[in-house]
Amino acid sequence: MSRSDIDVLVCGAGAAGLTLAIELARRGVAFAVVDKLATPFPGSRGKGLQPRTLEVFEDLGVLPAVLAAGGPYPQLREHRADGSHVDSPLGDASPTPAEPYAQPWMCPQWITERILRERLAALGHTVQGGCELLALAQDAHGVDATLRDAHRKRTLRARYLVGCDGGRSTVRQLLDVAFPGHDLGMRALVADLTLEGLSRDAWHRFGSDDPARQLALCPLAGTELFQLQTPVPPEGEVDISLPALQALLAQRSGRSAITLQAVHWASVYRMSARLAARYRTGRVFLAGDAAHVHPPTGGQGLNTSVQDACNLGWKLAAVLAGAPDALLDSYEAERRPVAADMLGLSTSLLEAARRGELKRSRATRQLDVGYRGSPLNLEAPAR
Ligand SMILES: Cc1cc2nc3c(=O)[nH]c(=O)nc-3n(C[C@H](O)[C@H](O)[C@H](O)COP(=O)(O)OP(=O)(O)OC[C@H]3O[C@@H](n4cnc5c(N)ncnc54)[C@H](O)[C@@H]3O)c2cc1C
Structure with a gap:
């Protein structure tokens, strides 16, 4: 087998890349995470953390910081042309032992990402900022990634590469993975x-x-x-x-x-709604917006990206530690249908918002996301 410099190269340090990096770091995987931006992205963008993401954040060890930094959603106030207004709560679900985080939590994306970076630093790793992936080539044993930073161009060899590089994903384009869907x-x-x-x-x-x-x-x-x-x-x-x-x-x-x-x-x-034709090409994977883009209605984007990374992270670590490679195929089998459903949900919520309705169904909280059809599940016994 040819020598690899590292086990996993994570391309992109947004919500997906940072989550994946933490998952790999806490499992002792040798990895690098690069981002073409020299400094973190400043905007609030995905400000709503759904209950399922809060569960993931609890597991990653960042929940106390996220809860301390953000706050609950306020009521919705519809202002009418005559100067009057109507208030309505955004949801009324209460926590239960099975669903401890019943409501979305607001935290601007730059703060969420700062907290994820701090957790990564506590695990002994940092993002290599100002480092752009330009090209990749893979063989049976690894991926050669061409990277460029302010000083030089170099090739890094990794056993796996994950494109967490956003909606315009360089990795997806280099792999020539189709991104069907439509402009809204x-x-x-x-x-x-x-x-x-x-x-x-x-x-x-x-x-x-x-x-x-x-x-x-x-x-x-x-x-x-x-x-x-x-x-x-x-x-x-x-x-x-x-x-x-x-x-x-x-x-x-x-x-x-x-x-x-x-x-x-x-x-x-x-705004557009698009889903990558496949999430895996040999030793290269797509996660987050690199695999799916959609309107922001319903606050699903960042959340789905974090959960993609969480799903892939432990599987990469397990396969690197000797589990069968087929485990990695379950990533697309589990996560692509979730993204397909989410594209339908956020697009229908956009239509509702255009009619003046702001709906927040249980589906937006992502608590019913599950993988019944996953190849990892055992067939139901006859009895
Ligand atoms: C203007 C705007 C408003 C939004 N509003 C909302 C909202 O209200 N609610 C919501 O839920 N979502 C919203 N979103 C979507 C949400 O921000 C995304 O779903 C989320 O950021 C996806 O995370 P990600 O890590 O997959 O990708 P990104 O956050 O896009 O991160 C990708 C990273 O990859 C890096 N990168 C790209 N190419 C390369 C390369 N070749 N080499 C190295 N690094 C590279 C980029 O610099 C970037 O840091 C919005 C997005 C935008 C752009």
Whole structure:
């Protein structure tokens, strides 16, 4: 067998890559985790941690920090054109011994990722930032990855490689894995703002009767920020400067008393729903957004990515320690159907949101995710 430098190369240090790195670190696997960004991504993006993810975080040893850093979701406040409003709770499920985390917990994504990095550091590992994967080639025994950082280009040989490199995944493209699905024909603006003139006791929604002008402002737990979300035209430049966002906010909310103070992060993104044709190509795997992209409705993206990584991590460690390679095939068999269901769920929630309804079903909490059809399960006995 040819020599490998490491057992696993994790490409991408978002929520999926960091979770996978922690799983590998605590099982003593020799791995490296690289990210092309020199410094961590700053935006709030996936702010909702679903109950199933909280269970995973408990197991990873990061739950106390996540609970301390975030907070529960506030009530939803629908503001009407006549100035009145209606409040509604986002959910009423209570914890039980079987389901100790009944409700989603809010924690901006950059804080969740910071906590995951801190856990990784406590396990003795760090992300190699500013290091981009450019190419890969695999044979029967390993994968040669071409990496480039500020100083040099080099080849690292790993027994397995996992692409946790997001929706535009280089790994998926290098493998030529199809990414079928469709563009949902919608773009949205998401921004983290400080502002005055709006209470922090509710998730404020304006203009729910007009899908093109809806605007939501959610107080981000653990911070002084609000996360703004609003649709923007499908094509053309979007001005994300403070004066432009102030004007957009006043126009769509009908409130001139809300004053923006600073724009900490802003991004415009196009919504699509796509699922990778396969999650495994020989010794290379896809996890997280690299394997599935979808609209943010229902807060499923980060959660599904963390759970992909959690599923794959222990299996890689077990196979490296001598378990049959077929164990790794159960990753796609278990996780791809979950992503397919999640794409349907988030797309139908997007349609509902466009009609002005904000639904949070039990399915969004991901507590019923399970693997009855998994090849790891034994056939039910006749008796
Ligand atoms: C603007 C925006 C708003 C969003 N809003 C929500 C929301 O409200 N709710 C929700 O649940 N989800 C939301 N999401 C989705 C959520 O953020 C993602 O599902 C989640 O980040 C997926 O995690 P990931 O680790 O798979 O990928 P990512 O977080 O995308 O991480 C991928 C990492 O790979 C790195 N990388 C990429 N290419 C390479 C390469 N060649 N070499 C090395 N490193 C590489 C990138 O720098 C990045 O750090 C949003 C996403 C965006 C972009």
